[in-house]
Amino acid sequence: MEQTLSAKLKSISVGLYYTMPEVILSLGIVAVVVFSFFLRNRKTNVPALLTLGVFIASIAYATLSWTFYRTPVSLFGNMVRADQFSAYFRILADVAAGLTVLMALRSKDLSEKLSSEFYVFLISAVLGSHLLMMSTNLIMVFISLEVLSISSYILAGYKFSRKGAEGSLKYFLFGSAASAIMLYGFSILFGITGTLEFTSATFTNNLSTNQSALVIVSSMMAFAGFLYKIAAAPMHIWAPDVYEGSPMPVIAFLSVVPKLAGIVVLIKLVMAFALTTVQFDWQLVLAIIAMITIGIGNFSALWQNSARRMMAYSSIAQSGFLLIGVVCLTPQSMQALLFYSAVYMASNYAVFIALQAFEKNSIDSIPLFGGVGRSFILISIVLLLALVSLTGIPPTGGFTSKLFMFASLWASYAQTGKTILLWLLVFGLLNTVVSLFYYLKIPYYTFLKTPGSTLPSENTAFENFLAVILVTGILFLFIRPDFLMGWLNTVNFVL
Amino acid sequence: MSLLTLYVFECLAGVAALSILFVRNVFHAALLLIVCLISLAGVFVIYNAEFIAVTQILVYAGGVLVLIIFGIMLSSRLAGKPLQVKSQYVLPASLIGIFSATSLIQLFYKQQFFQQPVAKAGNPITQTGIALMSDFVLPFEVVGLLLLIALLGAAVTASSFYTKKQ
Amino acid sequence: MEHALILGVILFTAGLMTVITKRNAIMVLIGIELMLNAANLNLIVFNQNSPGLSGRFFALFVIVVAVCEAAVGLAIVLRVYKYYQTSEPDQINELKD
Numbered sequence: 001m002e003q004t005l006s007a008k009l010k011s012i013s014v015g016l017y018y019t020m021p022e023v024i025l026s027l028g029i030v031a032v033v034v035f036s037f038f039l040r041n042r043k044t045n046v047p048a049l050l051t052l053g054v055f056i057a058s059i060a061y062a063t064l065s066w067t068f069y070r071t072p073v074s075l076f077g078n079m080v081r082a083d084q085f086s087a088y089f090r091i092l093a094d095v096a097a098g099l100t101v102l103m104a105l106r107s108k109d110l111s112e113k114l115s116s117e118f119y120v121f122l123i124s125a126v127l128g129s130h131l132l133m134m135s136t137n138l139i140m141v142f143i144s145l146e147v148l149s150i151s152s153y154i155l156a157g158y159k160f161s162r163k164g165a166e167g168s169l170k171y172f173l174f175g176s177a178a179s180a181i182m183l184y185g186f187s188i189l190f191g192i193t194g195t196l197e198f199t200s201a202t203f204t205n206n207l208s209t210n211q212s213a214l215v216i217v218s219s220m221m222a223f224a225g226f227l228y229k230i231a232a233a234p235m236h237i238w239a240p241d242v243y244e245g246s247p248m249p250v251i252a253f254l255s256v257v258p259k260l261a262g263i264v265v266l267i268k269l270v271m272a273f274a275l276t277t278v279q280f281d282w283q284l285v286l287a288i289i290a291m292i293t294i295g296i297g298n299f300s301a302l303w304q305n306s307a308r309r310m311m312a313y314s315s316i317a318q319s320g321f322l323l324i325g326v327v328c329l330t331p332q333s334m335q336a337l338l339f340y341s342a343v344y345m346a347s348n349y350a351v352f353i354a355l356q357a358f359e360k361n362s363i364d365s366i367p368l369f370g371g372v373g374r375s376f377i378l379i380s381i382v383l384l385l386a387l388v389s390l391t392g393i394p395p396t397g398g399f400t401s402k403l404f405m406f407a408s409l410w411a412s413y414a415q416t417g418k419t420i421l422l423w424l425l426v427f428g429l430l431n432t433v434v435s436l437f438y439y440l441k442i443p444y445y446t447f448l449k450t451p452g453s454t455l456p457s458e459n460t461a462f463e464n465f466l467a468v469i470l471v472t473g474i475l476f477l478f479i480r481p482d483f484l485m486g487w488l489n490t491v492n493f494v495l
Numbered sequence: 496m497s498l499l500t501l502y503v504f505e506c507l508a509g510v511a512a513l514s515i516l517f518v519r520n521v522f523h524a525a526l527l528l529i530v531c532l533i534s535l536a537g538v539f540v541i542y543n544a545e546f547i548a549v550t551q552i553l554v555y556a557g558g559v560l561v562l563i564i565f566g567i568m569l570s571s572r573l574a575g576k577p578l579q580v581k582s583q584y585v586l587p588a589s590l591i592g593i594f595s596a597t598s599l600i601q602l603f604y605k606q607q608f609f610q611q612p613v614a615k616a617g618n619p620i621t622q623t624g625i626a627l628m629s630d631f632v633l634p635f636e637v638v639g640l641l642l643l644i645a646l647l648g649a650a651v652t653a654s655s656f657y658t659k660k661q
Numbered sequence: 662m663e664h665a666l667i668l669g670v671i672l673f674t675a676g677l678m679t680v681i682t683k684r685n686a687i688m689v690l691i692g693i694e695l696m697l698n699a700a701n702l703n704l705i706v707f708n709q710n711s712p713g714l715s716g717r718f719f720a721l722f723v724i725v726v727a728v729c730e731a732a733v734g735l736a737i738v739l740r741v742y743k744y745y746q747t748s749e750p751d752q753i754n755e756l757k758d
Binding site: 138139142143146150153154157161162165166168169172173176177180181183184186187188190191194195196 | 669673676677680686689690692693696697699700701703704706707710711712715716718719722723726729730733734737738740741743744745
């Protein structure tokens with residue numbers, strides 16, 4: 001007993017080296033909280049810069065120790081696993097959070113009331129998503145999902161207005177109901193398998209030997225929590241209200257980071273079920289969910305007049321496209337998913353940064369965009385390119401990423417010959433055309449309508465600068481996709 | 496003897512949970528919740544989870560319930576009317592409820608659950624302490640951070656410092 | 662089969678129905694607490710037959726998380742109440758298409 005205990009403690013201290021980004025984030029939370037005690041002037045930018053430093057340190061550590069993660073290691077008694085797949089998504093989450101800090105510095109929704117606590121919740125949300133991406137144990141999945149969710153509920157209400165409070169309440173009620181259903185599913189799965197480590201052989205073996213309808217029902221319940229996090233079909237209803245009532249930087253964050261975290265853990269869970277011999281077609285269910293999600297997102301987005309609500313439905317549709325990667329579950333589709341997530345993150349942030357710049361000049365509903373292309377030339381062009389990238393037409397990285405995604409879906413269809421995959425492919429392609437109509441609605445107003453009376457009243461140079469960098473990245477990925485893809489090819493998929 | 500106690504606690508918990516559905520007063524619902532949770536703690540004791548049972552009573556009866564009752568009082572201060580709650584979708588919800596309950600119970604009966612004879616080990620509290628600091632140290636630490644976040648978050652969200660009067 | 666599992670099913674469906682039918686945010690919160698407790702009961706009952714303490718520890722962590730959720734949730738309810746003077750989700754409907 002003594003021997004094994006000391007071995008356990010030793011492995012815990014080794015685990016700290018692998019989870020150094022998470023340690024940095026936790027220390028960052030404490031640092032920002034303690035720092036804000038000694039803060040006299042609440043208008044200072046120091047907490048923001050401190051937070052930015054925390055994210056940069058986390059990115060730097062993860063990038064420098066990239067080869068460190070080549071062989072996956074289970075840490076803390078199989079609670080989490082560090083591998084390159086999750087390391088990549090953790091870096092993406094950190095980059096997104098860094099961009100959120102930059103947006104928050106210039107946000108009108110936040111600037112008056114911005115306190116250092118905002119950054120505490122931002123860091124804790126990122127910490128939750130990091131742990132969620134790494135977790136291999138249902139305890140860790142639940143706890144890190146709750147860390148992410150609780151921070152998101154608070155962040156979503158940070159506008160401190162009627163609408164903000166309402167969006168936050170709806171987000172909270174939907175979210176906690178979804179996670180309670182998920183937990184009930186977990187508890188049944190625990191009863192059937194006798195273990196909580198869902199990547200272990202015991203879990204899959206016990207599921208295979210005890211197959212029944214209850215296995216399917218309980219795993220459906222378990223999926224509910226993740227479908228809610230990524231805003232996929234039956235659990236998407238909260239998205240438009242939250243997007244309308246939250247500050248712009250928070251929306252940008254919520255549309256990327258929880259989504260990626262949910263997708264990563266969904267992949268791990270589906271992988272565990274796919275390894276069993278249960279006679280149940282997971283691909284069929286997930287493909288139907290993906291199709292419904294894409295359809296609802298796209299067709300509801302067509303009727304929206306508010307730019308925020310349109311982007312909410314757009315993000316629902318995009319999670320349907322991300323689900324395609326989960327449906328295929330081949331190494332090729334995983335690479336397509338990695339590429340897609342990077343491009344989605346960049347284009348989504350570019351769009352939201354541009355929308356924030358427009359909203360500062362009180363342009364928020366789509367008709368108000370009429371003719372603003374003349375007075376806001378640079379930011380309108382950037383918005384056009386970012387929206388084109390979200391649609392998936394050349395010359396942007398969005399085209400390349402959709403191409404990779406559909407190519408992997410086609411390859412998967414050719415390999416398995418399942419007709420549902422072909423249906424998904426056709427449906428996805430058709431919906432790319434549908435999405436053209438709403439994505440290009442704003443650029444149509446900005447460039448082709450008669451000039452409006454709005455003139456730039458606020459300085460948006462910083463937003464322009466940020467958005468131009470992101471859009472340059474998107475364009476670069478169209479010309480040289482191999483730059484990122486070559487790196488992604490080295491990522492190990494031991495799932 | 497312990498089987499009889501188990502039945503009593505189970506019936507209490509079940510009846511309390513079901514009557515929450517039928518009461519119209521939020522305050523009564525909160526009191527029924529407390530009955531349900533304390534009887535559940537009794538069930539936990541019989542299933543050899545004494546530590547969880549004590550936590551359940553301390554945290555739920557002492558924490559969550561006080562929170563909920565504070566919430567009820569603070570959010571009905573100005574309205575001045577009794578805390579009647581209306582219901583919606585009663586028929587579809589009861590159909591869904593009865594259907595899902597019966598089918599879940601049937602599925603539970605058919606299911607072969609994992610079973611492995613477990614040897615009774617030493618002092619449960621010592622074991623709990625050692626496990627919290629070795630096997631479960633990561634969730635333990637993360638939950639600690641979560642408590643900090645929730646504390647800060649509740650304070651920021653409920654404070655009138657940020658909320659402008661409209 | 663353990664009869665406590667049936668109690669778990671009853672708690673879960675009662676919680677689910679409370680969430681669906683009641684029109685008060687605090688009532689919905691009570692329903693969510695019921696669902697979490699149903700899961701806790703399952704975890705503890707199943708832990709009887711499996712080695713290790715993982716089920717019990719899961720239940721312990723669930724209790725702590727439920728507290729955090731309740732605290733943040735009630736804070737949000739209070740803030741909504743400040744603006745709308747009601748805690749019924751149906752009457753809070755400014756956000757529409």
